[in-house]
Amino acid sequence: MKTILYIIQKEFKQIFRNKGMLPIIFVLPLLQLVILSNAATFEVKNIKFGYIDNDHSSTSRALVEKFNASTYFDVLTDFPSEKMASSAMLKGEIDVVLEIPRYFARDLQKEKHIDLGVTINAIDGAAAGVENVYITRIVQNFNQQLKVDLLQVSDQQIQPINIETIPLFWYNETLNYKTFMVPGILVLLVSMITLFLSGMNIVREKEIGTLEQINVTPIKKSQFIIGKLFPFWVIGMGLLTVGLLLARLIFNVPMLGSLTLMYLYTSIYILVILGIGLFISNFTDTQQQAKFIAWFFVVIFILMSGLFTPIESMPKWAQIVTEFNPIKYYVEVMRMVMLKGSGFIDILPLLIKTSLYAIVMNGFAVWSYKKTN
Amino acid sequence: MKRFIGFIKKEFYHIFRDRRSLFILFGMPIAQILLFGFAITNEINNVDIAILDHSKDATTKEIINKISASKYFTIKQMVTRDADIASVFKKGQVKAVLNFEKDFSKNLIKDHKATVQIITDATDPNTANTISNYVNAILQKYQKELNKNITFAYQIVPETRMVYNPELKSVYMFVPGVMTIILMLVSAMMTSISITREKELGTMEILLVSPIKPFQVIIGKVFPYIFLSIINAVVIVMLSIFIFNMPVQGSLFLLGIESVLFIISALALGILISTISATQQTAMMISLMGLMLPVILLSGFIFPISSMPEPLQIISHIIPAKWFIIIVKGIMLKGVGLQFIWKETLILLGMTVFFIALSVKKYKIRLE
Numbered sequence: 037m038k039t040i041l042y043i044i045q046k047e048f049k050q051i052f053r054n055k056g057m058l059p060i061i062f063v064l065p066l067l068q069l070v071i072l073s074n075a076a077t078f079e080v081k082n083i084k085f086g087y088i089d090n091d092h093s094s095t096s097r098a099l100v101e102k103f104n105a106s107t108y109f110d111v112l113t114d115f116p117s118e119k120m121a122s123s124a125m126l127k128g129e130i131d132v133v134l135e136i137p138r139y140f141a142r143d144l145q146k147e148k149h150i151d152l153g154v155t156i157n158a159i160d161g162a163a164a165g166v167e168n169v170y171i172t173r174i175v176q177n178f179n180q181q182l183k184v185d186l187l188q189v190s191d192q193q194i195q196p197i198n199i200e201t202i203p204l205f206w207y208n209e210t211l212n213y214k215t216f217m218v219p220g221i222l223v224l225l226v227s228m229i230t231l232f233l234s235g236m237n238i239v240r241e242k243e244i245g246t247l248e249q250i251n252v253t254p255i256k257k258s259q260f261i262i263g264k265l266f267p268f269w270v271i272g273m274g275l276l277t278v279g280l281l282l283a284r285l286i287f288n289v290p291m292l293g294s295l296t297l298m299y300l301y302t303s304i305y306i307l308v309i310l311g312i313g314l315f316i317s318n319f320t321d322t323q324q325q326a327k328f329i330a331w332f333f334v335v336i337f338i339l340m341s342g343l344f345t346p347i348e349s350m351p352k353w354a355q356i357v358t359e360f361n362p363i364k365y366y367v368e369v370m371r372m373v374m375l376k377g378s379g380f381i382d383i384l385p386l387l388i389k390t391s392l393y394a395i396v397m398n399g400f401a402v403w404s405y406k407k408t409n
Numbered sequence: 410m411k412r413f414i415g416f417i418k419k420e421f422y423h424i425f426r427d428r429r430s431l432f433i434l435f436g437m438p439i440a441q442i443l444l445f446g447f448a449i450t451n452e453i454n455n456v457d458i459a460i461l462d463h464s465k466d467a468t469t470k471e472i473i474n475k476i477s478a479s480k481y482f483t484i485k486q487m488v489t490r491d492a493d494i495a496s497v498f499k500k501g502q503v504k505a506v507l508n509f510e511k512d513f514s515k516n517l518i519k520d521h522k523a524t525v526q527i528i529t530d531a532t533d534p535n536t537a538n539t540i541s542n543y544v545n546a547i548l549q550k551y552q553k554e555l556n557k558n559i560t561f562a563y564q565i566v567p568e569t570r571m572v573y574n575p576e577l578k579s580v581y582m583f584v585p586g587v588m589t590i591i592l593m594l595v596s597a598m599m600t601s602i603s604i605t606r607e608k609e610l611g612t613m614e615i616l617l618v619s620p621i622k623p624f625q626v627i628i629g630k631v632f633p634y635i636f637l638s639i640i641n642a643v644v645i646v647m648l649s650i651f652i653f654n655m656p657v658q659g660s661l662f663l664l665g666i667e668s669v670l671f672i673i674s675a676l677a678l679g680i681l682i683s684t685i686s687a688t689q690q691t692a693m694m695i696s697l698m699g700l701m702l703p704v705i706l707l708s709g710f711i712f713p714i715s716s717m718p719e720p721l722q723i724i725s726h727i728i729p730a731k732w733f734i735i736i737v738k739g740i741m742l743k744g745v746g747l748q749f750i751w752k753e754t755l756i757l758l759g760m761t762v763f764f765i766a767l768s769v770k771k772y773k774i775r776l777e
Contacts, residue, residue: 057691060691060699064699068702068703072707074718075717078534078712078716079534080716084715126749127745144565151566152566152567152568154569155569155570156571159573159574160582161452161577162452169542179564179565198521199523199524199525199548200524201525201527202525202527203541203545205531205541206530206531209531211537213534225702228697228698232694232697232698321429324602325430328433330697331594331701335441335594336441336444339448339705340444340445346533346535348453348456349451349452349454350448354444354448376530377499382501
């Protein structure tokens with residue numbers, strides 16, 4: 037026990053001695069949490085909008101005015117010709133072009149049905165779909181208004197059937213993205229810091245040559261590993277605590293579930309990450325290699341965690357790959373407990389999987405660490 | 410000049426001697442682009458939903474059939490009581506519950522109006538909103554069928570044309586982003602420890618006493634990695650064309666030139682990190698912790714920049730990846746030439762010069 041304490045003491049000293057590292061470990065992640073959580077939104081707004089009015093009638097102007105009044109559409113540019121509009125779209129200055137045909141008002145009166153040209157930059161397919169919904173909604177609204185303004189009473193005899201839908205957004209009524217993203221980004225930062233630090237720790241001693249000195253001491257394998265990993269475990273838990281505080285104070289993220297449950301899960305989860313880090317450390321010769329491998333896994337873990345894009349949308353084989361992603365479990369648990377108030381029973385399956393993962397990874401790590409070359 | 414060539418040769422030896430790193434450098438980007446190209450999508454497919462049907466009549470049955478027939482939804486379970494909805498959500502089994510009111514058919518016939526609640530698990534706002542919209546669209550279509558003998562006066566119908574990506578494939582959105590992220594991070598990472606490594610291993614002293622000038626060291630360090638990164642870039646572009654069927658509407662040559670420019674700017678950024686950090690560990694943490702999330706989030710790779718708050722939009726200007734993503738999408742999907750993207754190109758060029766100049770300036774010719 038005493039031996040472990042000495043190793044832990046040594047590790048902490050090494051961490052706190054490196055003045056260049058301290059801000060990176062403690063300030064950078066929290067700064068990113070506070071700033072970047074604002075960036076992660078799929079909301080479509082400030083749509084760059086242009087129109088070509090070939091009609092110049094009061095009706096066409098009224099239609100444009102509708103778009104102007106909407107909060108979703110931002111820049112309104114009036115283009116004299118289609119050519120100029122499409123060139124602006126190539127330059128990326130606008131994303132949506134509305135083309136009002138000639139004799140718009142006249143034909144509408146005469147034929148009661150008219151097509152409106154809408155061109156949408158669809159490179160971001162999801163956003164294009166939403167933009168289309170917005171446009172359709174505005175035009176429909178305009179139709180309704182026309183009906184009221186122009187229609188004679190006699191036309192309205194048969195009452196159409198109406199299925200009314202009431203959308204209810206549970207757990208996040210205002211569809212606030214920060215509520216969704218802050219727990220996830222916090223999870224990510226805790227995982228990244230602990231993985232990078234542990235992954236490059238032992239290999240550093242290898243590269244500098246001090247590992248040999250430790251290997252010739254009577255320190256046991258398990259003592260050494262526990263002593264090495266414990267400080268990072270503490271850092272991870274500390275980061276979680278400060279991150280949760282920031283989430284509460286700055287972003288006002290609800291915390292419906294129990295804090296104890298979050299800490300219980302995190303304490304096991306960090307063991308998984310440390311096990312992976314140690315495993316990487318054992319299988320590499322230089323810090324450079326360790327870094328590359330840690331990076332490789334972290335990018336995969338991040339992008340396939342369901343944090344930014346939903347896992348259900350992935351193809352089946354990719355969903356199976358995500359089963360091996362510890363960050364996925366952590367993101368899921370944090371969101372469930374914080375936002376939905378899920379209890380111990382609800383997250384039990386995830387807790388069991390994570391515990392098994394921790395045992396397997398650390399088993400591998402201890403097994404692969406050899407005191408002799 | 411001869412000295413400089415000798416220095417570059419040394420750098421090449423360093424790189425090619427470490428087979429393991431070399432393997433990782435080439436293997437990783439390929440594995441990642443294959444994985445992400447297929448897996449990263451925000452299309453909604455086969456979402457698990459539950460149904461709470463209080464009336465169980467012919468109309469609700471028909472609507473349920475229509476919903477289960479659509480490719481967007483899979484009906485996972487039937488709920489019988491209102492109180493069960495919360496527990497279904499808490500277990501995370503379904504994303505939405507459709508709640509049909511009592512006497513649905515009867516109300517529809519009598520009052521011409523019936524209600525259905527679309528209850529979504531909005532912890533994920535994007536999915537919740539999309540699900541809500543899709544269900545709505547299915548119901549509207551059904552409603553139209555019911556109302557088909559009533560004609561509406563005055564219809565302005567938007568004829569929408571989706572340009573550059575008519576099938577709304579999310580591959581078109583994400584593959585350019587994945588290409589950029591991988592190129593940027595791999596390149597910056599490669600050079601970020603090159604100088605610190607020499608500092609830590611003690612060989613820096615030898616470099617310093619040699620007559621090689623600081624800018625020669627910087628250029629010499631970047632040079633070999635340009636080759637490696639170009640090979641990476643070629644492989645990545647080939648994969649995106651042949652595996653993901655990305656079109657190249659514009660000139661492939663221009664895409665190549667722009668890629669080289671972007672690679673050099675990322676490598677120069679790595680060198681800058683290298684000159685300002687004392688140990689390899691610090692350099693790595695800066696290049697990993699400092700770059701990864703900002704580049705993923707602020708480059709417009711996943712989240713649209715125009716929706717971000719104003720200050721973040723300004724910060725996003727300093728992310729080189731943002732400009733390269735605009736360039737790649739422009740050349741590959743819109744088919745534009747240099748006259749449309751010269752501004753972005755100039756910005757990348759400016760950044761590169763800035764990074765190199767700053768590295769040379771920060772390069773310390775004395776040991777601490």
